[in-house]
Amino acid sequence: MQEDDFIRSDGRKPNELRKIEFETGIAANATGSVLVSFGNTKVICAACVEKKVPSWLKSAVPPKGWISAEYSMLPYSTLSRKQRASSSGKQDGRSVEIQRLIGRSLRAIADLEKIPETTLWLDCDVLQADGGTRTASISGAYVAAKIAVAKALSEGTLDADPFTDSVAAVSVGIHNGRCLLDLPYSEDVDAEVDSNIVMTGSGKFVEIQSTGEESTFDSGQLLELISLAKSGIEKISALQQEAINKALENFPSQKKEQATV
Amino acid sequence: MQEDDFIRSDGRKPNELRKIEFETGIAANATGSVLVSFGNTKVICAACVEKKVPSWLKSAVPPKGWISAEYSMLPYSTLSRKQRASSSGKQDGRSVEIQRLIGRSLRAIADLEKIPETTLWLDCDVLQADGGTRTASISGAYVAAKIAVAKALSEGTLDADPFTDSVAAVSVGIHNGRCLLDLPYSEDVDAEVDSNIVMTGSGKFVEIQSTGEESTFDSGQLLELISLAKSGIEKISALQQEAINKALENFPSQKKEQATV
Amino acid sequence: MQEDDFIRSDGRKPNELRKIEFETGIAANATGSVLVSFGNTKVICAACVEKKVPSWLKSAVPPKGWISAEYSMLPYSTLSRKQRASSSGKQDGRSVEIQRLIGRSLRAIADLEKIPETTLWLDCDVLQADGGTRTASISGAYVAAKIAVAKALSEGTLDADPFTDSVAAVSVGIHNGRCLLDLPYSEDVDAEVDSNIVMTGSGKFVEIQSTGEESTFDSGQLLELISLAKSGIEKISALQQEAINKALENFPSQKKEQATV
Amino acid sequence: MQEDDFIRSDGRKPNELRKIEFETGIAANATGSVLVSFGNTKVICAACVEKKVPSWLKSAVPPKGWISAEYSMLPYSTLSRKQRASSSGKQDGRSVEIQRLIGRSLRAIADLEKIPETTLWLDCDVLQADGGTRTASISGAYVAAKIAVAKALSEGTLDADPFTDSVAAVSVGIHNGRCLLDLPYSEDVDAEVDSNIVMTGSGKFVEIQSTGEESTFDSGQLLELISLAKSGIEKISALQQEAINKALENFPSQKKEQATV
């Protein structure tokens, strides 16, 4: 880890995150919402509570709830316009894969028996894409979900908080032979190895996806990437907690404002 | 017009608009973008320039461009979550109708021969719905489109500005027998007559849609609604111009910032 | 209105309707049916009674019925063959927009609480298209609906007639600067303003849609168009009534013939 | 064949056709069209000429044309309303099967090399269904096709008539152990064996489909059914020829009328 003095094209050190922000309350009709920014990547994350479950869960014993995610890139989130799934008639494979990852990540820290007969929907719409949209989505989805749970508890829609830990994610990769944290599109596009690491606030892994892009990697590189991700996720977890605390402080006044919508 | 002293449930007079704001630059990868608010109704409008035209226009003589709009409600824009068109597999009829109206409204003020071989895409995604989303979309789409045209001219993607006038829209309706301007959802839901009026900045009609909701209306009522809409659209047109001017003032610095994305 | 002496390419005066005919009983398995002709525009309109309602209406208090319309152009209704929606996999936007208009127009004159647990389906299939297919469809749909209601009452499928008025529609437009009634395709295709007006038999508006086609219009022109439409709709309403009366006169014999199908 | 004195519920002898009529010119924008009636079964058949071929035929040597059919039941053609394929999003299997049969039947009597680069579209829309819609469709499609070819030859759209024979079809079946010709729905619904026979005007088979409906049959029964069909098809062929001759006699005047559409 002697590469600290290498400077990336956007001025960061290899182990430095982009500027990460959570702007809560962006979509006031959602139960919880946040605009999460990882540098120029911006994703609207919203959480909604629905009092029903997918049909295959209906007869679960003991009764369980569910957490389901949907991910989409708004057509204008990329420099050349992207066709909508509603126009092409079906979701592309990449979006399907990402929304399944978001759902699994949130379910990994949830006790679904605490929210019987309930689906917590997590919608992630990319407003601006500059690399790392899936890790920003997971990190933002947790913030939106916690705010939604607090609101639903105060309104009596839920009886208990299903979450037993927090969850966040970051991308790491190998670019020109160097391990880098939180890659923007310009680095991601020609990285040799591309990884997405999802961890809990207490430092356990939820999901590791590490892919050689028309390339391969060895154990030493994997361990270095994981260590880099761990340091980044610790910082993101702290920022998540701060954003949630601040949103819940303002909760009574926010609730009043909501009432007039 | 003696009803000036009636006060609506949100404190407005019958002929008073909600607070209308245009926050430009909301989606930095789009060529032009704005978050338009009509009170609690908030719509992301983005304009993108694509250098091709629909197949049926390809052999037009003289060559013409096209303006095409897409409208969608984000799932969390309503108090109870709305399924995505990409999940249900098709757009609902209401969205199809609205996006056709947005496209027609912008084409009515455009000389499409000035943008040959080019499609100007207008995407309107409702972030928060509280009545009047289609009129907010039209009003915002014009702002996004003008900014996009300015940017495309400066970058050489376009050779000429196709717009010969401005366009804006507002809803008017009859509620409990009283003509009202710019209805929020609480008034819209049980209005007897629901109208959407689209006009140019120079005061000409582009589109009038006036519908009795399981009800009917007469000529006098129609004229009163149209006059109410006209006064509202004049104010919206001024706000549009102000937002466009301000966005273009900041243009060089905005351009620089864009370059680092 | 001094233009009475202008003669249109098909020999009509500006304020003259095309030959309008209602041939009832065209589709004997439907509860009510009519082939409506506005000149060369011919539409099969059929009404069917179904004893269920859309799911969102099921728990309405008090119980209500529904009126739903479907519109389609038969592939051979235009001079160059039009692909079927069942082949392309989805309805085009224009058809969606038109069938929503037909449904709203019929619901505007109906008391839906009089037909609880019932959907009145109105199918409009264009056999031959020469402009004004949506206004012919609305005018024909009312005739088919009234015959279907009479038959359903006599058979005990319905307990009450939901209709409290009649409804008819006509197109008006501005062509070469002149206001014209009931435009055929040759005038419609390059009209500056294209309007569709829906009115009740008692002279109230149900819906006004007035669109500048890459063009705009002013209040004076709007009023002239509306006045022209009003005169046309009065005549159409009289023809509708005549056709309904004639069909119901023959009702017992028609019923017998039906029984052998 | 001693059963001649048995009388069916609609008054016919076992070997008697229903009343068969061909009303040509029903859809004036089609190149050729006919409303064919087999008793209460009524089908609109239309033929259109399109100057392109399916992609897999484009490089055929020598160049060939194609004949393609589409079949659909209008929603109001049955006593209880049938959902449209455009609403359900896909064609039902039965319609797919029938339209493939219609296409094959017409291609069997055509020399497709005589219409290079050309598709002859045959649309069959059932207006009223009372058994035998597929055989009525084939019989009507031939009439529409011949009229379309004559018109296309006179207009120069085609250079040669592809048809080398005529084609017609009829249903036969075994009902309560008795062989019957041209079954209406009331007989068809509980027939033990259901057959559709397609033959040329010169008495050759094009297609034989004979199905035991949850039942089986033997060679003797098959031969009796085929012989019954043959006698019926001879009569239908004569009626087809008569209808075509009459339509072509009126051809010049019809053409003039068409020109004003």
Add this chain to the structure above:
Amino acid sequence: MQEDDFIRSDGRKPNELRKIEFETGIAANATGSVLVSFGNTKVICAACVEKKVPSWLKSAVPPKGWISAEYSMLPYSTLSRKQRASSSGKQDGRSVEIQRLIGRSLRAIADLEKIPETTLWLDCDVLQADGGTRTASISGAYVAAKIAVAKALSEGTLDADPFTDSVAAVSVGIHNGRCLLDLPYSEDVDAEVDSNIVMTGSGKFVEIQSTGEESTFDSGQLLELISLAKSGIEKISALQQEAINKALENFPSQKKEQATV
């Protein structure tokens, strides 16, 4: 029938079947399964028992079960790869037609009242296509179905065997004027007449489909084809019975093996 000494390109006599084999147990998780080979044509046929019926059968009196078939060509079954229906979004017309034929053929020999509230699914996936895939599918589906019924009876999932006879199918055709049995692709592709004959083990017809491919045929030819098919089906029926007997002999051991899956 003097052509016995003609030798086909693959060495067979005109009235000779290809090598026909039934390899049972190919898909051990299905209730019954077989890999059927007609020469180089190989089809996986599997039968599954589901304890529910299509919605339109739910209220049948007396209660009935259903038999439903699905047919598909695996993408690599043909020499040039065939796109999957799940990629194109819909099944092609030919597959729809074939799976309807398979279902009808099996239902013709079944008493559906013996399997109330039950659907017997028959899946036929073509592994290798060399002509006659639909007749191989029917012949194999019966073997899979009988094994599945035996297993379901032994497990108590079914109370009675619905089958009252056996069913098999073979293709026959006229090629260069000569009647041939069981055509491979090389003969099928340019046959003048193409027939598929479905018969019971007891020698009754279930379905006859005889098609002139851009050609026609007469009664004498039809009878010769049917006679040829009959001789072939007798042999296939014997092979089916042998395969079923052998599979059921091994039944107890097979059951044990299944238990460890």
Add this chain to the structure above:
Amino acid sequence: MQEDDFIRSDGRKPNELRKIEFETGIAANATGSVLVSFGNTKVICAACVEKKVPSWLKSAVPPKGWISAEYSMLPYSTLSRKQRASSSGKQDGRSVEIQRLIGRSLRAIADLEKIPETTLWLDCDVLQADGGTRTASISGAYVAAKIAVAKALSEGTLDADPFTDSVAAVSVGIHNGRCLLDLPYSEDVDAEVDSNIVMTGSGKFVEIQSTGEESTFDSGQLLELISLAKSGIEKISALQQEAINKALENFPSQKKEQATV
């Protein structure tokens, strides 16, 4: 790693693979094919060469080919029948995710510039599912691909072998706190951690996917899982090589047989 003496429910040690077999030539019309078995999991893998590339690759400089995979579970591969994607109208998310993984894994060991203008299609159809279908698919797809490349080289369809290494995959997981290799369904269904590891024959990682199923894991556990996978993949790589060698030995005779298909 002291757990060697623990015996799993199917009799294996924790670090023992199931019986793995590659039966080549299963689908003779494919360019290369294999039936791969990992115990009771059986997958048909087929490789086909198509001389075109996806549209987005058409103008690549230098020209490149592509490798694309499709994965599907046959309806009868599971104990309760699974609906086909062609019936439901769309692929489920899990299948999309798996086929993307298969494609990436094969592309990681390929130099796509060696097969310009060419797509290598890899189809994986699960015949019998008992856990690990995605890792069996990757391992089988490589064998099918290598055979297809050899055949295409000998036929002149390809000029060069794109593969620079081999690739194989295996599942590992934590079940009741114990790290296990190659999990069958009975272990997989309640494993705490589920991982799929893809490696080259030369021992480099291609993809690591490690997921806590409503659970989490730490670095030590990850390393133990990876080490277990490595030992398994070494054995699978050897079996792949053996199967490929044996298939290519028989190549001339196989080729001859193919010619008569």
